[in-house]
Structure formats: structure tokens, C-alpha cells
Amino acid sequence: MxxxxxxxxxSLEEMFGPRVTFDDVERMLxxxxxxxxxxxxxxxxxxxxxxxxxxPQTEEQGIKLAxxxxxxNVPLVPHGKATSGYGGVVPVKGGLVVDFAWMNQVLAIDxxxxxxxxxxxVVWQKLEQAxxxxxxxxx
Numbered sequence: 001m002x003x004x005x006x007x008x009x010x011s012l013e014e015m016f017g018p019r020v021t022f023d024d025v026e027r028m029l030x031x032x033x034x035x036x037x038x039x040x041x042x043x044x045x046x047x048x049x050x051x052x053x054x055x056p057q058t059e060e061q062g063i064k065l066a067x068x069x070x071x072x073n074v075p076l077v078p079h080g081k082a083t084s085g086y087g088g089v090v091p092v093k094g095g096l097v098v099d100f101a102w103m104n105q106v107l108a109i110d111x112x113x114x115x116x117x118x119x120x121x122v123v124w125q126k127l128e129q130a131x132x133x134x135x136x137x138x139x
Contacts, residue, residue: 019055030097048094106130
């Protein structure tokens with residue numbers, strides 16, 4: 001898939017400034033997992049090049065991006081740390097890869113309910129550290 005053209009690209013650049021890119025190298029890097037898909041798996045999963053990469057910093061920006069996606073029929077592919085090896089973050093239908101690296105906070109832990117509220121970019125280590133401060137361990 002080619003990068004988004006014209007007004008769509010311009011709209012995203014206005015919304016996200018330097019946290020959106022349509023650079024060919026960035027698009028290629030964000031269009032794969034930690035390694036290439038095995039040849040037997042690739043036909044089952046499919047593969048396309050991301051049209052762009054967006055890094056929201058807030059929930060509000062995520063909501064705006066979702067609305068943009070719905071209005072303009074642009075697929076969104078959530079991207080964590082890309083440690084999956086079998087197509088977990090591959091934009092099989094193109095669209096925008098949404099890198100949640102900036103949204104990486106543990107928002108709340110409720111020991112009574114045994115729940116945690118986290119942003120989508122939280123890694124296990126960060127959650128475990130927050131739980132350990134409360135004398136808890138992840139299960």
C-alpha cells in the first residue's frame with residue numbers, strides 16, 4: 001500500500017505533527033514483526049506495507065484517530081513492541097500502524113478486584129514493578 005495521499009496525509013500531520021510518518025523505511029519497519037514471517041505462514045496471514053505510522057500520546061488522540069479511520073475507511077493496526085513472531089502487528093490490509101509507545105502508563109491497580117487499568121503501550125515489566133510496589137505479583 002502506498003502512503004496516504006493529499007488531504008488525508010495532511011489531516012494526520014496536523015493532528016499528530018512529528019508523531020506521524022509516511023517515510024518508506026519507517027513504513028517497512030513497522031510492517032513486520034520481530035522477524036519475517038515463515039514462508040509457510042505468510043500465505044495464511046497475508047502482508048502489506050503500512051500506509052503510515054501514527055504515535056498517539058493520549059486517549060483523546062486515540063479517539064480522534066479511530067474517528068478518522070472510520071470516516072475515511074483506513075484500517076488501524078495496533079502496535080506494541082512487535083515481539084510477536086507470526087503476524088500479530090502486520091498490516092495485512094495496509095492502513096495505519098498505531099504505535100502505542102507513548103501511551104505506556106499504569107493508570108490504576110485495584111487489589112480488591114484484582115484488576116489493573118493500563119494504557120495500551122504498557123509492557124509486562126512496568127506492570128510487574130507497579131504490582132510489586134503493592135506487594136502483589138502478576139498471574
